[in-house]
Amino acid sequence: MAAGLVARLRSAGCVFAEDEAALLLDAARLPEAGAPDGVDGAALEALVARRVAGEPLEHVLGWAELAGRRWSVGPGVFVPRRRSELLVDVGAGLLPTGGTAGPPPVPAVVLDLCCGCGAVGGALLLAARAGGTAVELHASDLDPVATAHAVTNVGPLGGIVHTGDLFAPLPPGLRGRVDVLLCHAPYVPTGTLRTLPPEAREHEPVVALDGGDDGLDVVRRVAGEAAPWLAPGGSLLVEVGAGQVEAATAVMRAAGLTAAVVRGAAEDEPWDEPWDERAAPGPPTADGAGGLVVTGTLPR
Template structure:
């Protein structure tokens, strides 16, 4: 359709319906729906689905992420703009021709974004949800990425052990008791397995961190998004698995860069690095006790 200027009876009618349904950014959404619809009937159906509570990204079939249009099918976790900070952190740490693994990949948005930044020489993505795996195939295929269905590391080729330079994992980190507080777009229309992180929100993160040293190359990095209040326990999990942890926050990065961008102001990323060389094993040299 051609009516995208934000004026006219058709536009006003769409805005009115969206506002009545509680859409906060009704005018922006109306422009997007009008531009995406092929016919008036198509537009009417899309507006009806959005008014019924379906996430806008599921209605139009894509989400904007790191400047890309990521295909998002109904029932698949919608990549959040705040997670772009994690991608930038990963890209900054990547080596030339890095091997990248995207765990809990959902739509494959993170891996696709790193591929667009010309980071990976090899890209692998994993998700436990078959719908997400099908969607991820569509987003990473052009980069030569391979997508596997299964539980975390389980379906990955054994040959990757000790070779992964960058391991990104957008794990679920909402505590179980707080899932019911999420907006309906997430609570109703996204898979619970992509949201529910267990009692304290860190169950999956701990599993990812525990096995990461077996898959990371020496000097390789694991990056996981979490909340600010969960970060200290996440750091403990990383350190307990033998990784050297640190915390990066988008608020600090924005302040250093003089940016006032609020899209990522609440993003916290925990980064764990496998030591480049193991500490020497064996008995310590005997030191006599002072007398």
């Protein structure tokens, strides 16, 4: 079955056909199924038909991997990209190391704005916990389809999910308390949306991709409203494309924040911009994701 499956995926244009075949077989494997290899043939056929028709692998599988963990995603939701692990790493490095007010330690406050399925904020919470830092996580997105996945992903970790436009749905009590404000907003310039790979263009919502004329419309709004929500010394972290660093840095400064740029190790390859991806996102393309983050820090 596997050889035929690989050939079918390859002829549909799946570059990592062997890896995808293994993941799809796994997804259709039922321990109790009567088939000799435990694979439910009808379930497998349904999954493969969706993939061959061009749906992102992650939507078909129902999960995407980020920071070594599987996060629930599905149709109509942005698929987290491995390059966003840089947001997690930079955010983890900026968290206060707890205990500032004596026992019990005050948890660090993380806000994942434009959270999509919530993977970035969830991964930061887990990284912080692994390092002994407790986190109060809030995740927020405009799209209720995305926040339904965020509830599945970060709810069990103790994260609180809000649905609405940027800061609007957040509790007022969060003002002035956010230590790390993660924001992977849409940042593809409107004019280049048509150059995105079909998997993104046809299967991810335009509100998750379209960042306006220069791609920074949402980033500009977030930076402009961030300061009253940040704790003294707190930071806003935005993911941008290589051609947007200068403009994003200026946006941070205009918002009264001290700007810095962090580049992921593999930034030069294999992609230049998210709208010019050479490789499909997802589990089989996990290596060398790179990434680019601009930070803006509020003075203490």
